[in-house]
Amino acid sequence: MQPVSRPTTWHPEPVDVALTTVDDAVRVLAGNRIAALTGAGISTDSGIPDYRGPGSPPRNPMTYQQFIGDEDFRRHYWARNHVGWRHMHRTEPNAGHHALADLEERGLLSGTITQNVDLLHQEAGSRNVIDLHGRYDRVICLSCSLVVPRAALAERLDALNPGFAESVGAVGDIEIAPDADAVISATAHFRPAACDSCGGVLKPEIVYFGENVPRDRVDAAYSMVDDADALLVAGSSLTVMSGLRFVKRAARDGKPVVIVNRGATRGDVYAMVKVDDGTSTVLPELAKRLPAPAATPR
Numbered sequence: 203m204q205p206v207s208r209p210t211t212w213h214p215e216p217v218d219v220a221l222t223t224v225d226d227a228v229r230v231l232a233g234n235r236i237a238a239l240t241g242a243g244i245s246t247d248s249g250i251p252d253y254r255g256p257g258s259p260p261r262n263p264m265t266y267q268q269f270i271g272d273e274d275f276r277r278h279y280w281a282r283n284h285v286g287w288r289h290m291h292r293t294e295p296n297a298g299h300h301a302l303a304d305l306e307e308r309g310l311l312s313g314t315i316t317q318n319v320d321l322l323h324q325e326a327g328s329r330n331v332i333d334l335h336g337r338y339d340r341v342i343c344l345s346c347s348l349v350v351p352r353a354a355l356a357e358r359l360d361a362l363n364p365g366f367a368e369s370v371g372a373v374g375d376i377e378i379a380p381d382a383d384a385v386i387s388a389t390a391h392f393r394p395a396a397c398d399s400c401g402g403v404l405k406p407e408i409v410y411f412g413e414n415v416p417r418d419r420v421d422a423a424y425s426m427v428d429d430a431d432a433l434l435v436a437g438s439s440l441t442v443m444s445g446l447r448f449v450k451r452a453a454r455d456g457k458p459v460v461i462v463n464r465g466a467t468r469g470d471v472y473a474m475v476k477v478d479d480g481t482s483t484v485l486p487e488l489a490k491r492l493p494a495p496a497a498t499p500r
């Protein structure tokens with residue numbers, strides 16, 4: 203197998219950002235209509251590891267090309283996904299997700315663009331969410347484009363592989379990754395399911411490494427940034443262009459960018475404020491301290 207490029211192992215150079223405190227973030231964001239951009243770091247406190255975060259083991263996520271081109275890869279992927287999906291289904295939003303939902307409810311936040319596929323923003327009550335990289339609870343047929351719920355596929359996979367998920371769960375040899383992968387060893391005998399309608403290859407409705415985000419989704423995300431006065435990045439190291447481009451857009455238009463993330467990010471060079479801390483502590487503090495939008499001019 204040819205080695206593939208590994209954007210996940212890119213480590214940003216630290217950049218000195220002058221403003222680094224929650225006070226600074228409150229001051230810069232106050233009175234502005236905010237758009238949020240979130241990544242794996244906001245979901246780590248919900249038990250979903252961020253494989254790009256500091257201290258995370260190096261990971262080599264499957265690429266779109268591998269999934270399309272190799273039946274064995276697909277089998278392995280679906281076996282892991284069959285186990286990991288159950289875990290994802292049980293996760294709950296944390297204080298960071300709730301803080302963004304609260305800001306939206308109060309009219310301070312116009313919407314959230316997320317690189318996560320875990321749906322925890324929606325679980326927390328956020329309404330205007332763009333799932334940039336797709337969502338774990340849907341599956342699409344690569345031939346006829348039929349979209350089916352992941353739960354319906356789970357029943358078919360259970361029928362095709364009786365006892366599989368339970369046996370793996372009992373061994374406990376499972377590691378959950380942000381893309382609903384669970385790392386397990388014995389997957390050679392797993393039987394994936396084909397499209398019910400046309401027999402085509404099924405793929406989670408998730409954007410893989412090496413795959414483009416659908417254009418209409420990118421445009422909707424740009425619009426969300428364009429309609430806002432400021433961009434709040436939470437829990438993303440912005441190592442892939444799919445998220446970084448929105449930071450560049452906001453910076454280009456002179457809008458303040460506030461980044462809350464543990465560790466350096468590729469967007470730090472564009473940030474007016476960089477709070478180097480966890481989203482579960484910083485976002486609730488922001489939500490508590492940001493004043494409600496003024497109803498009348500001062």
Ligand SMILES: [Zn+2]
Pocket residue numbers: 343344345346347348397398399400401402
């Ligand atoms: Zn089909």
